[in-house]
Amino acid sequence: MSTSVEAKQLDLFQLFQPITPINCTTKFTFVDLFSGIGGFRIPLEELGGICLGYSEIDKEAIKVYKNNFIRDHNADEPYLGDITNLNKLPFEIDVIVGGVPCQPWSIAGKRQGLDDPRGKLWLDVFRVVELNQPKAFIFENVKGLTEPRNKQSLEYILTNLTSFGYVVKYQVLNSYDFGLPQDRDRIFIVGIRNDLANCWGFTFPKPLNKRLKLYDIISGIEKTNFPKKKFPPEVLFNDGKIPASRGRFQKVDELNDFFTFADIRDGHTTIHSWDLTETTYRQKLICQTILKNRRKKIYGEKDGNPLKIEVLETLIDNLQIEEINSLVEKEILRFIEGKGYEFVNSKISSGINSISKIYLPHADAIGTLTATGTRDYVATISIQCDEPEVYKQKFIQEIYAKNKYKPLTAKDYAKLQGFPEDFQIAENETKAKHQFGNAVSVPVIYNLAKALLTLIL
Structure with a gap:
């Protein structure tokens, strides 16, 4: 008979890392577009990444980002401002990442796609990729972009990114498959510059064997497993x-x-x-x-x-x-x-x-x-x-x-998105939830980026 205990607190980000740590001695550089509160940055830094700059226009998100990442040792890291003003950057970049605003494709939005001003931000993404020619990129968006009604928009995005000299692939990944008890489908678009030796070798990561229940990460709830009866x-x-x-x-x-x-x-x-x-x-x-x-x-x-x-x-x-x-x-x-x-x-x-x-x-x-x-x-x-x-x-x-x-x-939102225990969240509860709802799931990015980096470094 199982007993009722309070859910133990886990540092989820540490939990989802490989049992054998990867070699992080090979450093790489990245630029964090649409950076939000840093869901991309956490795993990329853990994998050896050095951020050369970040772009975000939400002032509240920027506050959280700075509190967590812009400290004494990198106080001079440039804030790149609004992506609509970005062109050729004054440094070489290995990887560009970003969670492009998803509302134009989301069932929760008005579904205007590329006709929405936020959908047009893809044009800015195209410009930055074409002018800076990173070795690779990872862009995230809602699953709605893959739906039949958005087929032409997705093809337009893929065609443009490919035309800049990249082998481009996409796939929908679910956060649950990477150890989080959250049913969260997101499309990830990955590109590798086609002059690199392993440009055709990328494959998306397979689901992990780690499975958590809600009681594993949400505090104050009973941990009880009852046997389940089957029904016709x-x-x-x-x-x-x-x-x-x-x-x-x-x-x-x-x-x-x-x-x-x-x-x-x-x-x-x-x-x-x-x-x-x-x-x-x-x-x-x-x-x-x-x-x-x-x-x-x-x-x-x-x-x-x-x-x-x-x-x-x-x-x-x-x-x-x-x-x-x-x-x-x-x-x-x-x-x-x-x-x-x-x-x-x-x-x-x-x-x-x-x-x-x-x-x-x-x-x-x-x-x-x-x-x-x-x-x-x-x-x-x-x-x-x-x-x-x-x-x-x-x-x-x-x-x-x-x-x-x-x-x-x-705090529950943070755990359900795989953010580490020591992450400093916004003081306002509503704003913090908003920011985590917009964020990427950290373990998904960790496993995806790990698969990509083995090919380009």
Whole structure:
């Protein structure tokens, strides 16, 4: 029987380094573009890199960067300013790196791509690479850049970088595969100058065998491993058909390690507002009926349509308007003039009562950390259960109702991104979270850069 202990604190960056240290006697130089708070710099310096200058325009990020990297021994290191003003630099460069602003391609942004001013920063990247001809480069961006709608933009980027005399490759890497309990997909574009002997030899690093749980790095949560019971699809899914939308960390034969708060989706670990408010069996039936029919095209073209009372009367036997009004009074439903009734909690991103998801301590990974923040929480205790319905009720009674869950702190963000324990974060909690949400995952860069440097040094 496992015991409950507070998660031990780990220096994650040290943990993700090889058991046998690599030879760092061969020094190399690099320039840190879109440097943020230094997610690229930490692993590159550990691998023997010497930063010749950094470029960033966010004043708060620059403060953190300076506090951590610009000290007495390198106080004269140049701040390169805004990349839009950079041209030929007065020194030779081995490697250029940077996390190019991702909002133009992100599902959280407006998806304007190269039409977005931030998307046009790629043109500045092109200029700096072409004029300075580093031996290699690494650029990071969101996975959205690889989606079909952005195919032409990605090809445009790759074609331009190749035309400057580089062998260019790209791949999506997930932070989870490099030891972090965070489901974070990012595209990495790597180029090696084509006059170098090993320019065609680069391959992206393979996933590590290191796997951590949330309780390994987040403090104040229970460390308990319960054996997991297997279930046939017909138990976990109403019709036995496994939804195509299930993610990497949603096993087809196990209960999820997290609970989603949403009225517009369903599932064995989905918590609805009618689960959290005292409602009758009949009221639950009405809500479930609306949930199952709101996305049907016969009721409208939206991905979720208000349903008129006339429609609901055909779906629910002996429905009375008073029954609908009672759900409006409970603030579960609302009436949209001329359209019908819909759920008050109608956005997955908003969740319910400002909660989107609550992850159990033993979960393999939390969702992607973002600069805009998340409504995700971590339970401070774990639960064991055999059947899906009992599992949900136990979660509500033992965790949700008793407030046995906590928000992620900026320190948690730092650990989930693989930053070292002694990294000095911004004093303002919100700003610090924003900065870590924008950062690259340190262990990913360490392993990627290590694979690259063996070819160019």
